[in-house]
Amino acid sequence: MHGRVKERTSEEKERIRLAAEAEKVKQYCKDVDVVTSHVQDHGPDRQTLKLTQTVLDTNPEYYTMWNLRRQALEKLQDEIPKSEMDNMYYEELKFIEHAISLNTKCYWTWHHRKWIVQRLAHLTDWQREVKLCTKLLNLDLRNFHCWSYRRFVASHANESLSQQFDYTTTKIEQNFSNYSAWHQRSALLLEIEKDDHGLLNALQNELELVRQAVYTEPNDQSPWIYHRWLMAQCKGVLTRLGRPPHELAQQELSHIKELLSIEPEAKWPLLTTATMMIDVDRSTYASEIKDILTTLKKVDPARQEYYKFLETKV
Amino acid sequence: ARMSSQEGDDDEEWEGQTVEDQEEVTQKLDRCYAALRRDASEENDVHLFREEHIAWLWRGFSGLPSGYSSLDASKPWLCYWTIQALDLLGESTARRAPQIVGFLDKCQDTEGGFTGGPGQLPHLATTYSAVLALLVVGTEEAYKIIDREKMSSFLHRRKCPNGGFTMHDSGEQDVRSMYTAIVVAKLLNLLTPELVAGSAEWLAQCQTYEGGLGGCPGNEAHGGYTFCGVAALVILGRTDVLDMPRLLRWVANRQMEDDRGFQGRTNKLVDSCYSFWQGAVLPLISYVMHPEPESHAPSGWLFDQRALQQYVLMCAQHAQGGLRDKPGKGCDYYHTCYALAGLSVAQHNDLVITPEPSPYIDKHLDGNEEEDDDVVSVSSSSVTLFGPTENVVEATHPVYNVRPEKVARAMRYFYSL
Numbered sequence: 001m002h003g004r005v006k007e008r009t010s011e012e013k014e015r016i017r018l019a020a021e022a023e024k025v026k027q028y029c030k031d032v033d034v035v036t037s038h039v040q041d042h043g044p045d046r047q048t049l050k051l052t053q054t055v056l057d058t059n060p061e062y063y064t065m066w067n068l069r070r071q072a073l074e075k076l077q078d079e080i081p082k083s084e085m086d087n088m089y090y091e092e093l094k095f096i097e098h099a100i101s102l103n104t105k106c107y108w109t110w111h112h113r114k115w116i117v118q119r120l121a122h123l124t125d126w127q128r129e130v131k132l133c134t135k136l137l138n139l140d141l142r143n144f145h146c147w148s149y150r151r152f153v154a155s156h157a158n159e160s161l162s163q164q165f166d167y168t169t170t171k172i173e174q175n176f177s178n179y180s181a182w183h184q185r186s187a188l189l190l191e192i193e194k195d196d197h198g199l200l201n202a203l204q205n206e207l208e209l210v211r212q213a214v215y216t217e218p219n220d221q222s223p224w225i226y227h228r229w230l231m232a233q234c235k236g237v238l239t240r241l242g243r244p245p246h247e248l249a250q251q252e253l254s255h256i257k258e259l260l261s262i263e264p265e266a267k268w269p270l271l272t273t274a275t276m277m278i279d280v281d282r283s284t285y286a287s288e289i290k291d292i293l294t295t296l297k298k299v300d301p302a303r304q305e306y307y308k309f310l311e312t313k314v
Numbered sequence: 315a316r317m318s319s320q321e322g323d324d325d326e327e328w329e330g331q332t333v334e335d336q337e338e339v340t341q342k343l344d345r346c347y348a349a350l351r352r353d354a355s356e357e358n359d360v361h362l363f364r365e366e367h368i369a370w371l372w373r374g375f376s377g378l379p380s381g382y383s384s385l386d387a388s389k390p391w392l393c394y395w396t397i398q399a400l401d402l403l404g405e406s407t408a409r410r411a412p413q414i415v416g417f418l419d420k421c422q423d424t425e426g427g428f429t430g431g432p433g434q435l436p437h438l439a440t441t442y443s444a445v446l447a448l449l450v451v452g453t454e455e456a457y458k459i460i461d462r463e464k465m466s467s468f469l470h471r472r473k474c475p476n477g478g479f480t481m482h483d484s485g486e487q488d489v490r491s492m493y494t495a496i497v498v499a500k501l502l503n504l505l506t507p508e509l510v511a512g513s514a515e516w517l518a519q520c521q522t523y524e525g526g527l528g529g530c531p532g533n534e535a536h537g538g539y540t541f542c543g544v545a546a547l548v549i550l551g552r553t554d555v556l557d558m559p560r561l562l563r564w565v566a567n568r569q570m571e572d573d574r575g576f577q578g579r580t581n582k583l584v585d586s587c588y589s590f591w592q593g594a595v596l597p598l599i600s601y602v603m604h605p606e607p608e609s610h611a612p613s614g615w616l617f618d619q620r621a622l623q624q625y626v627l628m629c630a631q632h633a634q635g636g637l638r639d640k641p642g643k644g645c646d647y648y649h650t651c652y653a654l655a656g657l658s659v660a661q662h663n664d665l666v667i668t669p670e671p672s673p674y675i676d677k678h679l680d681g682n683e684e685e686d687d688d689v690v691s692v693s694s695s696s697v698t699l700f701g702p703t704e705n706v707v708e709a710t711h712p713v714y715n716v717r718p719e720k721v722a723r724a725m726r727y728f729y730s731l
Contacts, residue, residue, distance in 0.1 A: 028383050036433055062387045064434040067484060111486045142582065144533050151532060179581045183534040186523050221567070222581055229523040267571075275563075302574070302618040306566040309616055 031055050035065065044072035049088075053095065060099050060106045070115060077119075089120045097132070104136060110145045114152060126157035134167075141171065141178050151184075161192045176213040182226045190233075200237045206230050207248070211255060214269070218259060224268040227252075231276060246280045253277070265299045274310065282314055289314050339583050340572050342641050346629045360627050362657075362705040363635065367650065368405045370635025371396050374647060375410060387430030387437075390421055390444035395651035397450045401717055402654045402707045411451045418444050419459045426461060426468030436468055437482040442494035445501060449716045449724045457727050466504045469495050477512025478530075488529040489520055493542035497714060500549050500669060501721070503728040514552035517543050524580065525560030526568075535564060537578040537591040544598050545713045549669040553602045562616065565595045569617050575625035575640075576656075585639045586630035586649050589622055589656020594712040597659060601667040614663045614698050622660040623700035626653050655710050662709040664696035666718040671725035 035051045042048075049072055052065040073092070077085055096113045103109065117124040133150035136143060154164055165188045171181035189206070193199035207230055213223035234248045253276060256269050263269065274292040277285035290311065297307045374396050378385075385392055393414060397407045407414065420432045421444055427436030428444035448456040472479040472495055479491040492513060499505040519531040520543055526535025527543035544561070547553045568576050568588070576588035596615040630637045630653045636645025637653040659665070666672070697706060711718045 025383065028386070032386075059383050059386055061384050062434075063430070063437065063482060063485065064387065067435055067482075070484060107481075107486055115484075142579070144529065144536065148530070148533055177581045179579065180534055183522065183524075187532060220581070225524050225580060232523075300571060302569050302571050302621055303566055304618065305614065305616045306562070309562075 028055070028058055031058070032062075035068070039068060044068050044075055046072065046076060048072040056099065060103050060109050063108045066108045066112050069112070073119070086120065086123055089116055089123075092116050100136075104140060104143055105145060107145065110149055114149065117153070117156075124156070126153055129153035130157050130159060137171070141175070142180050144180065147180055147184065161188055164188055165192060172209070172213075176217060177220055177222050179222045179225075182222050186226065186229055196237050196240050199233070200241065203230055203234050203237065204248070207234075207252065214259065218263050218266045218269060221268055224272055227272060228275070231279075235279075249276055249280050253280075265295065267296065267300045270296050270299070278310070278313060286314050336581075336583060339640065343573050343584070343625075343629050346641055347624070357700060358702045360624075360701040360705075362627060362701070362707070363631050363633065364403055364704070366633065366635035367631075367637070367654075368400060368403055368635075370632075370645070371400050371403075371405075371647075371650065375413075387434055388440060388443075389431045390418060390428055390440045390447060392647055393418065394443040394447040394450070395647040397447060398716065399647070399651045399654050401450050401720075402651075402658055402710060404708055407451070411453060411456065414447065414451055415453075415456045415459060418447060422459065422461065423468070424464070426464030426466070426471075435482050437485070438472060438479065438491050438494040438498075439481060441465075441468070442498055445498050446714065446716050449501065449714075449720050452720050452723055454727065457724060460502065462502055462504060462728075462731075465498070465502060469499055469504065469509060473509060475512075477514075477516035479513075489517065489527060489539040489542045489546075490529070492517060493546045496546045496549050501714070501724060501728065503725075503731065505549075510550060514547060514550055514555050517547055517552075518555035521556055521561070525557065525562070525564030526579075527561075534579060537568060537576065537588045540565065541591040541595055544595050548598055548601065548667075548713055558599065558602060561595075562599050565592055565599070566616055568592045569622065573625065573629075574618070574621040575629065576622070583640070584625065586626060586637060586653035586656065587639065588652075589626055589630075590652040590659065590715065591656075593617065593622060593656045593659045594715070597665050597667055597712045605668075615659070617660075619660040619698040620700045623657055623705075626657045626660075627701060627705065654707060655715050658707045658710045659712060661697055661699060661706055663698055665709060665712055666721075667712055669713045671722065671729045 031051075031054045035048070035055060038051055039048060048068055052068050052072075055062055055065050069092075073088065076088060080088075093113070093116055096109055096116065099106070099109045100113070117126075117129060130150065130153050133146050133153065136146045137150070140146070165185065168181040168185040168188065171178045172185070185206075189202060190199075193202045207227070210223045210227045210230065213220065214227075231249060231252065235245045238247055239245045253273060256273050256276075259269050260266065260273070270292050274289050274296065277289050277292075282289065293307045293311050293314075297304050300307075374392070378392070382392075397410075397414065400407050418428065421428045421430075421434075421440065423429055423436040425436070427438070428441040429436050430440045445460065448460065469479075471483070472481075472491065474480060474487060478487045479495045480487050481491045481494075485491075496505070496510060496513070499509055516531075517527070520527040520529070520533070520539065522528050522533075522535045524535045526537070526540040528534050528536055529539045533539075540561070544553070544556070547556065568578075568580075569592070570577055570584050573584040575584040575586060576592035577584050578588050578591070593615075596617050600615060626637070629641055630639070630649070632638060632645045637650040638645045639649050643649075699705065708717055710716065711721050714721055
């Protein structure tokens with residue numbers, strides 16, 4: 001054929017693909033065997049770090065390999081000078097960062113990083129660790145491995161609770177759906193405000209924030225779920241302060257009623273109203289609650305059985 | 315839960331979760347639901363592709379493509395997902411029993427517990443999946459390979475003073491490790507007060523303000539961990555540590571209005587694996603509210619069972635066999651197992667939920683020693699069905715996710731030792 005590229009048949013393409021696959025698998029198994037025999041003969045050592053890296057580059061979920069790295073590092077700690085060891089830990093951090101960038105949700109990688117920064121202790125750049133989390137959370141708001149790790153390093157970085165709280169504010173203002181940020185906020189709020197008067201003020205500010213969110217998007221569940229929690233906290237604080245426990249609830253009910261006048265079939269304002277009424281005074285509100293549940297069964301049919309169950313509570 | 319880092323969080327890649335992503339998925343699903351409405355003039359035309367799934371699952375025994383190397387440290391999982399899925403489809407794997415048992419035996423560590431593969435470290439998740447796989451095989455030969463004494467010491471080595479368990483030596487601690495340890499101990503008759511001291515209290519700390527459970531104290535509520543925590547507490551008889559109304563409200567609201575399937579967390583996308591992780595929590599809650607077998611919800615569970623079946627049948631099935639997270643994703647063994655298990659929970663109202671070796675179960679076992687895998691007997695009141703009766707799959711046990719007959723048989727063996 002003059003100058004024409006020979007076209008492969010689809011069978012041939014498949015054969016080539018399967019052969020390449022088989023080669024990949026063979027190589028991977030070889031890499032694992034090399035580690036196993038090396039450790040058998042020499043125990044976990046410096047070479048182990050090189051060899052396990054090859055396996056982990058392909059498969060970061062191979063937890064035994066991470067364990068071997070820890071064993072090797074522990075052994076080296078006793079054998080080599082401290083400055084050299086510190087360098088090894090820094091190299092390890094680079095390796096882990098690379099592994100995380102390839103697979104942000106691998107338990108073992110995050111766990112290993114936590115182990116390393118604890119070993120480095122006061123030499124760890126905790127601020128940098130926080131920055132790493134911030135970077136990743138900008139790309140992936142809901143990565144709970146990262147949130148969990150961020151909580152851990154933030155406490156070491158002496159990031160104040162109110163700084164962490166402000167961080168959640170930024171995330172929420174970027175996106176009211178950022179559920180993980182609302183979640184963090186709920187934990188931090190209680191840690192920051194230990195005094196009931198301060199807490200009550202803070203809760204009212206939170207209710208204002210939620211009001212902004214729900215007026216922007218009445219059907220986004222995140223702020224409503226947070227709202228329910230806020231109401232439970234308000235009740236607790238008011239009770240402790242000797243005030244009528246449902247003082248703020250009445251106020252909230254009228255705000256939500258306003259919202260419902262614009263969006264009469266919005267599920268979350270309806271459900272929130274029903275559950276608040278059940279909590280505040282289920283007998284006085286009985287017929288209103290029943291009406292709401294009837295509407296809910298219509299607009300949110302997926303939860304018919306659940307609303308029928310709630311009806312039995314009235 | 316991400317039992318083996320395989321759970322459906324992959325929707326995000328490097329992008330943030332936004333309301334627009336949700337709209338994209340909902341549109342895709344609408345096309346699935348609409349396409350079937352066009353081609354299938356009524357619901358009796360919506361079929362479970364039973365034979366295709368069975369064939370696809372059997373192919374897994376011959377070897378897996380290189381993309382599965384990420385599960386190299388999860389081989390017992392692959393085993394369990396495959397044979398449990400086949401079992402739910404009514405397909406016996408008895409002819410492969412020697413191969414399965416022989417392989418799992420090689421995964422057992424000399425000091426107790428099962429590893430991710432020969433030569434690896436024993437791990438609670440792989441121990442759990444190996445034990446469940448042996449239960450699915452269901453023979454005495456299978457049960458006998460487990461070294462119970464060493465297993466007991468392995469479980470005790472995983473126990474921490476704070477009441478939790480580490481997944482493996484110098485491993486992480488979370489709700490999965492609690493569930494897997496407690497299930498293995500319960501099934502093998504190794505559960506002692508000492509082993510689970512403080513465990514219920516540790517789990518209680520994992521319930522978040524939303525009502526679901528997070529992976530460890532401080533983490534947001536998540537479907538997989540919620541299942542693990544609730545099931546563990548059901549086994550322990552300690553669901554009193556949870557706020558059940560809040561839990562119920564959270565789980566009930568994880569079924570998505572338009573998408574019909576379950577999401578794993580608030581404002582995340584639907585994923586077929588949550589059909590089980592979230593779906594199975596509802597029977598558990600019903601059980602806690604009414605522990606007497608006769609009073610289990612004869613009218614069904616507190617979620618939209620038909621809608622969930624629609625999601626699995628119309629969006630999660632691959633026409634050539636296998637089930638997937640959602641349209642656009644590839645099929646895998648993990649999603650196949652849990653989508654089918656979720657389908658099962660959605661279909662069957664008359665479930666065995668007690669975690670105990672119960673005489674109620676034995677009554678069904680005796681006189682039924684030879685399982686008739688071809689016959690799925692269902693009375694119309696005990697089933698809520700979408701589509702033709704041929705869609706019915708076997709019932710599964712919502713605590714263990716193995717067929718209740720298999721649970722009963724195994725527990726009868728281990729509790730008579």
